Amino acid sequence: MLSWRRVTFATSSGQQGNYDAPMTATTNITNHQVRLAQRPVGNPTRDNWSFTAEPVAEPPAGGVLVKTLSLSLDPAMRGWMNDAKSYIAPVAINEVMRAGGIGKVIASHNPKFAVGDLVSAALGVQEYAAFTEEEIKRSGMFRIDPRLGTIAQWLNVLGMPGMTGYFGLLDVGHPKPGDTVVVSGAAGAVGQTVGQLAKIKGCRVVGIAGGRAKCDWVVNELGFDACIDYKAGSVKAGLKEHCPKGVDVYFDNVGGEILDDVLARLARGARIVICGAISQYNNTTAVQGPKNYLSLLVNRASMQGMVVFDYTDRFPVAVAELAGYLKDGRMKSREDIVQGLETFPDALMKLFTGENFGKLVLQVAAD
Amino acid sequence: MLSWRRVTFATSSGQQGNYDAPMTATTNITNHQVRLAQRPVGNPTRDNWSFTAEPVAEPPAGGVLVKTLSLSLDPAMRGWMNDAKSYIAPVAINEVMRAGGIGKVIASHNPKFAVGDLVSAALGVQEYAAFTEEEIKRSGMFRIDPRLGTIAQWLNVLGMPGMTGYFGLLDVGHPKPGDTVVVSGAAGAVGQTVGQLAKIKGCRVVGIAGGRAKCDWVVNELGFDACIDYKAGSVKAGLKEHCPKGVDVYFDNVGGEILDDVLARLARGARIVICGAISQYNNTTAVQGPKNYLSLLVNRASMQGMVVFDYTDRFPVAVAELAGYLKDGRMKSREDIVQGLETFPDALMKLFTGENFGKLVLQVAAD
Numbered sequence: 001m002l003s004w005r006r007v008t009f010a011t012s013s014g015q016q017g018n019y020d021a022p023m024t025a026t027t028n029i030t031n032h033q034v035r036l037a038q039r040p041v042g043n044p045t046r047d048n049w050s051f052t053a054e055p056v057a058e059p060p061a062g063g064v065l066v067k068t069l070s071l072s073l074d075p076a077m078r079g080w081m082n083d084a085k086s087y088i089a090p091v092a093i094n095e096v097m098r099a100g101g102i103g104k105v106i107a108s109h110n111p112k113f114a115v116g117d118l119v120s121a122a123l124g125v126q127e128y129a130a131f132t133e134e135e136i137k138r139s140g141m142f143r144i145d146p147r148l149g150t151i152a153q154w155l156n157v158l159g160m161p162g163m164t165g166y167f168g169l170l171d172v173g174h175p176k177p178g179d180t181v182v183v184s185g186a187a188g189a190v191g192q193t194v195g196q197l198a199k200i201k202g203c204r205v206v207g208i209a210g211g212r213a214k215c216d217w218v219v220n221e222l223g224f225d226a227c228i229d230y231k232a233g234s235v236k237a238g239l240k241e242h243c244p245k246g247v248d249v250y251f252d253n254v255g256g257e258i259l260d261d262v263l264a265r266l267a268r269g270a271r272i273v274i275c276g277a278i279s280q281y282n283n284t285t286a287v288q289g290p291k292n293y294l295s296l297l298v299n300r301a302s303m304q305g306m307v308v309f310d311y312t313d314r315f316p317v318a319v320a321e322l323a324g325y326l327k328d329g330r331m332k333s334r335e336d337i338v339q340g341l342e343t344f345p346d347a348l349m350k351l352f353t354g355e356n357f358g359k360l361v362l363q364v365a366a367d
Numbered sequence: 368m369l370s371w372r373r374v375t376f377a378t379s380s381g382q383q384g385n386y387d388a389p390m391t392a393t394t395n396i397t398n399h400q401v402r403l404a405q406r407p408v409g410n411p412t413r414d415n416w417s418f419t420a421e422p423v424a425e426p427p428a429g430g431v432l433v434k435t436l437s438l439s440l441d442p443a444m445r446g447w448m449n450d451a452k453s454y455i456a457p458v459a460i461n462e463v464m465r466a467g468g469i470g471k472v473i474a475s476h477n478p479k480f481a482v483g484d485l486v487s488a489a490l491g492v493q494e495y496a497a498f499t500e501e502e503i504k505r506s507g508m509f510r511i512d513p514r515l516g517t518i519a520q521w522l523n524v525l526g527m528p529g530m531t532g533y534f535g536l537l538d539v540g541h542p543k544p545g546d547t548v549v550v551s552g553a554a555g556a557v558g559q560t561v562g563q564l565a566k567i568k569g570c571r572v573v574g575i576a577g578g579r580a581k582c583d584w585v586v587n588e589l590g591f592d593a594c595i596d597y598k599a600g601s602v603k604a605g606l607k608e609h610c611p612k613g614v615d616v617y618f619d620n621v622g623g624e625i626l627d628d629v630l631a632r633l634a635r636g637a638r639i640v641i642c643g644a645i646s647q648y649n650n651t652t653a654v655q656g657p658k659n660y661l662s663l664l665v666n667r668a669s670m671q672g673m674v675v676f677d678y679t680d681r682f683p684v685a686v687a688e689l690a691g692y693l694k695d696g697r698m699k700s701r702e703d704i705v706q707g708l709e710t711f712p713d714a715l716m717k718l719f720t721g722e723n724f725g726k727l728v729l730q731v732a733a734d
Contacts, residue, residue, distance in 0.1 A: 085665075086665050087664070087665045087666075255661075260656070274660070274661070274663050274664045275664070276664070277661055277664075280661075286658045287658045287659070287660070287661060288656065288658065289627070289655065289656025289657040289658035289659070289660055290656040290657070290660060291653045291654045291655065291656035292654070292656070293641070293654070293656055293657060293660070293670070294622075294641070294644055294647075294654060294672070295672075296641050296670060296671065296672035297454070297641045297642070297643070297644075297672030297673070297674065298452075298453050298454045298672065298674075299454075299672065300671075300672055300673060300674055300677060301671070301672055302669050302670065302671035302672070303660070303663060303669065303670045303671075304663065304667075304668070304669035304670075305661070305662075305663035305664030305665065305666065305667050305668055305669070306664070306667060307664065307665075307667055310667060
């Protein structure tokens with residue numbers, strides 16, 4: 001039996017509102033939350049968010065209560081803020097912002113999860129998340145094994161970005177040994193997995209990243225064959241230099257001009273994996289379409305979209321393989337960890353300015 | 368032993384030039400030719416062409432001499448006029464314009480071809496074409512069987528457009544029974560084959576064409592389920608009406624706005640076949656990139672280019688299948704036949720204004 005309680009929220013610009021939320025018995029713990037107050041036009045600002053506090057609900061029969069440890073901050077979040085049909089429903093106004101994360105079970109009425117378990121689930125940008133039995137299933141909650149990687153790595157190589165890179169590269173990109181694989185956002189969460197995995201599979205790997213530090217890191221630490229600094233010069237010239245036989249696989253995280261530059265350099269039969277288009281997410285005008293798309297025709301090439309949620313059944317296989325590479329040192333990872341729930345609005349923006357260096361993680365609690 | 372002869376040519380604007388051409392013994396026959404005089408900027412004009420006349424060469428040992436009967440006029444010709452890297456070399460300035468056609472062998476020093484044989488080959492826009500043994504091979508010359516179709520049909524359903532439609536739809540589009548297949552340029556050479564073949568394979572077929580007459584024809588004569596007249600109203604609204612479950616396969620001959628409209632209407636897992644982009648070929652500005660390409664991501668869809676020359680080994684299989692459909696009445700064809708080599712410059716333009724109704728054929732000689 002649920003009852004309802006009135007929740008009052010305020011935006012940072014001082015506006016107030018309220019809504020009715022289902023209520024079960026509550027604990028004495030206060031849950032701080034970040035909610036979507038307004039849909040952004042262009043870059044998200046602090047006005048798009050509201051900060052709320054409410055008592056933590058007791059988990060219902062079959063449910064669990066999870067304390068958020070770390071949240072994954074991803075470019076895809078920008079899309080979830082729009083009121084547009086996509087692969088997933090938009091976050092509703094006044095809803096807690098959607099976020100995947102790692103948390104600790106602090107109360108359980110479910111035999112599959114014990115107090116103290118570390119779990120991966122759609123926790124939302126909040127300190128605590130209560131799940132019904134149905135929500136546990138829908139959220140794809142699963143127990144993580146901390147021996148396979150750190151919490152931050154479970155949000156990176158062993159988490160959604162790693163799964164995205166793994167299935168996007170292997171199932172959509174179909175890399176063959178000797179292929180030239182190009183990946184944009186090379187130092188980012190998805191890019192670092194894609195590039196290292198392509199190297200392990202016997203490919204030549206050329207990254208595209210912003211700034212000398214990131215480029216040096218993917219070449220010197222991750223073993224990419226080359227990296228083009230898009231902030232320093234012409235990507236087109238860099239591709240010509242580093243991909244003399246053309247590009248066989250392009251894993252695209254950015255869209256925009258860089259996608260066009262790669263299209264102009266495709267090898268016969270190339271595969272482009274469309275994973276994201278971070279350069280376009282804050283546009284106030286239409287998305288920039290790839291004007292060189294007819295290169296697909298000339299080169300008998302393909303451009304295919306992918307969404308990681310289609311591969312959930314096979315996540316365990318990918319996690320096992322990638323954890324093996326982390327363990328034997330063939331794969332490294334880098335995370336950019338920011339602290340505190342309240343920093344969420346500013347932290348998210350680092351993804352779009354390119355300020356983050358490695359997978360961006362918001363640490364909400366240490367344990 | 369070849370000798371060389373000086374050939375003088377004139378553009379229609381009165382300029383003259385000359386070049387050296389290899390010469391074997393000549394006949395008394397005069398060969399009228401259309402040559403590329405200048406590369407067009409935007410729409411081709413008469414100034415882009417020169418008209419020349421020269422004696423017909425005797426075919427060398429191993430070669431044949433072919434009299435042109437009919438030539439295929441295709442949107443792809445516009446691309447061949449540009450000095451740009453593509454799937455085939457550009458036509459050189461002062462070269463006879465490239466064209467595929469059907470001709471009659473009138474002299475042969477090759478045991479594979481007899482005088483009187485009807486052959487399909489890259490004849491060029493000229494009345495006669497002499498081939499060395501090497502050129503016979505390179506041009507992919509083959510004997511046609513006039514019992515399987517008319518000469519015009521051998522340039523349409525049984526020719527390059529038919530082959531393009533057949534392999535593009537089946538090998539790249541992978542249609543399944545019950546799929547909704549959309550084809551642009553529906554009344555054109557490729558479109559009519561694609562739509563009818565998709566119907567035969569058990570799909571729902573929606574055409575996009577310009578004008579009521581073309582739309583009525585593909586629905587009433589060819590049996591398409593619906594046709595959207597892009598000149599009469601919104602393609603977007605038409606797609607919404609006629610593709611309530613989305614588009615599973617889109618065979619794109621046109622590019623531009625229509626490609627964007629279809630992208631916005633894709634079904635999950637859709638396949639887009641990029642065959643051409645006639646709306647963009649005469650652009651003086653950059654090609655319009657598909658701004659809705661991220662629909663590929665949302666819908667896990669693919670966009671793949673194809674070039675018909677990749678499938679030459681399998682042409683006989685496709686010709687046999689399509690000729691069977693023509694014979695049993697399951698497939699119809701329509702050709703728009705214009706007369707006379709000298710009409711070539713104006714006839715070509717019909718493709719870009721959409722004036723042609725059916726496969727555009729230039730009849731150079733009746734027999």
